[in-house]
Amino acid sequence: MPRDNKTPLIQKIAKQAYITYKGFKSESNGDNNLLPDRHSELLSLVTAIRAADLKIPPRKAKASPGASGPHNPPVTYMHICETEVFSMGVFLLRTGASIPLHDHPGMNGMLKVLYGKVSVRCFDKLEDPPSVSLPQFDPPLAPPQAASVRRSVLRSVAEYSEGSGPCLLTPLRHNLHQIDAVDGPTAFLDILAPPYDPDDGRDCHYYRVLYVCVCVCVCVHLCVWVLCVPSPPNDE
Ligand SMILES: [Fe+2]
Numbered sequence: 001m002p003r004d005n006k007t008p009l010i011q012k013i014a015k016q017a018y019i020t021y022k023g024f025k026s027e028s029n030g031d032n033n034l035l036p037d038r039h040s041e042l043l044s045l046v047t048a049i050r051a052a053d054l055k056i057p058p059r060k061a062k063a064s065p066g067a068s069g070p071h072n073p074p075v076t077y078m079h080i081c082e083t084e085v086f087s088m089g090v091f092l093l094r095t096g097a098s099i100p101l102h103d104h105p106g107m108n109g110m111l112k113v114l115y116g117k118v119s120v121r122c123f124d125k126l127e128d129p130p131s132v133s134l135p136q137f138d139p140p141l142a143p144p145q146a147a148s149v150r151r152s153v154l155r156s157v158a159e160y161s162e163g164s165g166p167c168l169l170t171p172l173r174h175n176l177h178q179i180d181a182v183d184g185p186t187a188f189l190d191i192l193a194p195p196y197d198p199d200d201g202r203d204c205h206y207y208r209v210l211y212v213c214v215c216v217c218v219c220v221h222l223c224v225w226v227l228c229v230p231s232p233p234n235d236e
Contacts (some may be wrong), residue, residue: 008053009045009048009049009053010049010053010054010080012045013042013045013046013049013088013189013191014080014081014088016038016041016042016045017042017085017086017088017191017193018083018085018086019038019042020034020035020038020039020041020042020193021034021085021086021108021193021194022085024085024108024193024194034108042110043110043165043166046110046112046166046189046191047112047165047166049112049114049189050114050162051114051115051162051187054090054114054189056090056114056115056187058115058116058185058187059092059094059115059116059185059187072094074093074094074096074097074098075091075092075093075094075097075098075099076091076092077089077090077091077092078090078091078092082195083195084194084195085193085194085195086191086192086193086194086195087191087192087193087195087196088189088190088191088192089189089190090114090187090188090189090190091179091187091188091190092185092186092187093116093118093179093181093185093186093187094181094185095181095184095185096181097180097181097185098178098179098180098181099178099179100178100206100207101121101123101176101177101178101206101207101208101209101226102176102177102178102204102205102206102207103125103175103176103177103204103205103207104169104175104192104196104202104204105171105175105201105202105203105205106171106194106201106202107169107171107175107192107193107194107195107196107202108168108169108170108171108192108193109168109169109170109175109190109191109192109193110166110167110168110169110189110190110191111160111166111167111168111169111179111188111189111190112160112165112166112167112188112189113160113161113162113164113186113187113188114162114187114188114189115162115185115186115187116161116162116181116182116183116184116185116186116187117159117160117161117181117182117183117184117186118159118160118161118179118180118181118182118186118188119157119158119159119179119180119182120156120157120158120159120160120167120177120178120179120180121154121156121157121177121178121180122154122155122156122157122167122169122173122174122175122176122177123152123153123154123155123174123175123176123177123224123226124152124153124155124172124173124174124175124176125150125151125152125175125176126150126151126152126153126223128150128151132151134146134149134225135211135213135225137149137210137211137225141210141227145227148227148228149210149225149226149227150207150225150226150228151215151223151224151225151226152176152223152224152225152226153215153221153222153223154221154222154223154224155173155174156174159182160188176207176226205228206228206229206230206231207226207227207228207229208226208227208229209224209225209226210224210225210226210227211224211225212224212225213225
C-alpha cells in the first residue's frame with residue numbers, strides 16, 4: 001500500500017483515534033476491549049509526533065519578562081478536537097508546573113511529550129471492601145470524608161521526553177496520575193477516550209494524598225490513601 005505522506009500526522013492520529021476508540025464501552029468488571037491492531041497503529045502514529053508537526057515552538061527554560069504574570073498560568077491547554085469518541089489537545093506546562101493527582105473515570109488516556117520532560121506517577125484505585133480498616137489520619141477525618149477516602153496502589157513512576165513512547169492509562173490501570181514538568185517547560189499531546197462528560201459519569205476529580213503506607217498483599221507495594229478535593233490545589 002502506498003504511504004500517505006500528504007496528510008498531516010495529527011490528522012492521521014485523529015482518524016486512527018476515532019477508529020480505535022469507536023464503540024469503546026467502559027465495563028465495570030473489565031478494562032479494555034480495544035482491538036490490538038488498531039491500538040498499536042495509533043500508538044505508532046502518536047509515538048512519531050513531534051512539536052514541529054503541530055507548529056509548536058519549544059519554549060525557552062528561562063522565562064521572558066512578564067511570562068509568570070497572572071495572564072500566563074503555569075498550565076495551559078490548547079484544544080485540538082473533540083468527537084463523541086475522543087478528545088485531543090496539548091498541555092503546556094511552565095518550568096516547575098504540575099497537574100495534580102487526578103483521574104479520568106471510565107476513560108482511556110494517551111500522553112505523548114512534544115518537548116521537554118515530564119515525570120508521571122500512576123496509581124490504580126483499589127476496590128476495598130467497606131470493612132477495610134482506615135489508617136489513623138492526622139488530623140482525624142470527619143465521617144463524610146472518612147467515607148470517601150480511597151486506597152490506591154502506586155503502579156509506576158516514569159519520565160517521558162520527546163523520544164519516549166506515550167504514557168498510557170486505561171479505565172482500571174494507571175488511571176489516577178500526577179504529571180510534573182522536569183527540568184524546564186514541557187508540552188504534551190493528550191488524547192482521552194471517551195471524552196469528558198459529567199452527565200455520563202466522566203468528570204475529572206482531583207485528589208489529595210492523606211497517608212502513604214507500604215502494603216503487603218501478593219507482593220510489597222506502596223499505597224496511598226487519597227481524598228477527593230473539590231478543585232486543584234493552588235501553586236502545585
Ligand atoms: Fe490526566
